[in-house]
Amino acid sequence: MTGILVLVVGCDKSKSAVPVAEVITPSGATALDLSAKPQLLFQVFGDIADPRVIPIAAVINGSIRQIGLTRAGWHALDSIYFAAGSSYPAYRNDAEAGQITIARGMWNGGDTPLYPLPGCKDLVPLASAKIALRGSTNEPTVEFIASSASLAPHPPFTGKLPSDAEITKMGRAFGHDVGKTAEMDAAELDSLDFSARMIVSGASAAPTLLVSFVDPTAGDLGPGAGHTSHLFALADKQPDGTYMATYRHAVSGDAKTVEFQRLIDHADVNGDGVDELILEAWKYGAPNELVVLSFKAGMWHESLRVKQSWCLDPVAPKKK
Numbered sequence: 001m002t003g004i005l006v007l008v009v010g011c012d013k014s015k016s017a018v019p020v021a022e023v024i025t026p027s028g029a030t031a032l033d034l035s036a037k038p039q040l041l042f043q044v045f046g047d048i049a050d051p052r053v054i055p056i057a058a059v060i061n062g063s064i065r066q067i068g069l070t071r072a073g074w075h076a077l078d079s080i081y082f083a084a085g086s087s088y089p090a091y092r093n094d095a096e097a098g099q100i101t102i103a104r105g106m107w108n109g110g111d112t113p114l115y116p117l118p119g120c121k122d123l124v125p126l127a128s129a130k131i132a133l134r135g136s137t138n139e140p141t142v143e144f145i146a147s148s149a150s151l152a153p154h155p156p157f158t159g160k161l162p163s164d165a166e167i168t169k170m171g172r173a174f175g176h177d178v179g180k181t182a183e184m185d186a187a188e189l190d191s192l193d194f195s196a197r198m199i200v201s202g203a204s205a206a207p208t209l210l211v212s213f214v215d216p217t218a219g220d221l222g223p224g225a226g227h228t229s230h231l232f233a234l235a236d237k238q239p240d241g242t243y244m245a246t247y248r249h250a251v252s253g254d255a256k257t258v259e260f261q262r263l264i265d266h267a268d269v270n271g272d273g274v275d276e277l278i279l280e281a282w283k284y285g286a287p288n289e290l291v292v293l294s295f296k297a298g299m300w301h302e303s304l305r306v307k308q309s310w311c312l313d314p315v316a317p318k319k320k
Contacts (some may be wrong), residue, residue, distance in 0.1 A: 039149040091265065182252075
């Protein structure tokens with residue numbers, strides 16, 4: 001259904017790392033100054049025995065920013081951050097889940113890339129790694145956010161979470177309310193795959209409610225024809241004890257045009273006490289996008305949206 005994306009406090013926050021204003025990269029973004037080794041976020045994904053690591057964003061003075069680099073800059077990033085033996089903490093749901101150790105960078109001191117992409121000359125660096133998890137798992141694959149600087153988790157939620165049945169009931173009712181506002185058909189919503197969960201985001205004293213209704217053949221898994229709908233929404237508890245919608249993405253239309261969204265992970269990447277929500281957004285036949293939601297003035301807002309093409313060529317081939 002989806003492609004792979006590529007996701008502090010303390011003395012290593014790298015406040016001195018600033019973009020190099022006079023260098024504009026092929027993507028149009030200002031080049032990142034790597035000389036101060038700014039904090040980077042990575043996504044760790046793939047086979048648990050041989051995961052891959054790819055850079056997704058930088059954290060500069062508390063803001064999440066696109067990594068803009070020239071071709072030489074990407075090679076420099078690979079040599080600095082993906083040097084064999086480099087180790088970074090990996091996070092899942094705002095908790096440290098383990099440690100990754102880089103086994104090999106993209107170019108490894110030569111010109112042959114670790115992961116060639118047919119028809120593409122310039123690539124985003126991708127590293128192979130080993131991961132040491134905290135605790136055991138039966139999952140054959142992993143998907144974590146890693147950071148070049150340690151993240152400080154917000155205070156844990158000490159209250160009692162609703163039961164799974166209560167969350168499902170609450171989430172379905174909330175989703176139908178959001179769908180009704182967007183003039184979406186209730187019967188169609190109920191025909192989609194539904195999920196609801198609570199996440200401890202730090203947006204309020206209570207967990208954030210996340211609800212999703214998604215077509216199981218969304219995006220490239222489907223035929224790209226006909227009509228489809230998708231709803232992804234968040235709600236947070238208000239002072240009066242009720243939950244109010246704080247983010248809505250409710251769309252219906254041609255299957256080629258509807259954007260789908262899913263939560264990859266959440267973590268407090270800038271140390272302000274509230275998590276950033278890392279989403280993946282995708283459409284039929286289009287490059288996936290990284291979307292970061294930040295909580296401001298009582299609502300979740302997009303603070304970053306970046307196309308996630310692994311190819312840096314002007315016309316990139318479609319990811320598989």
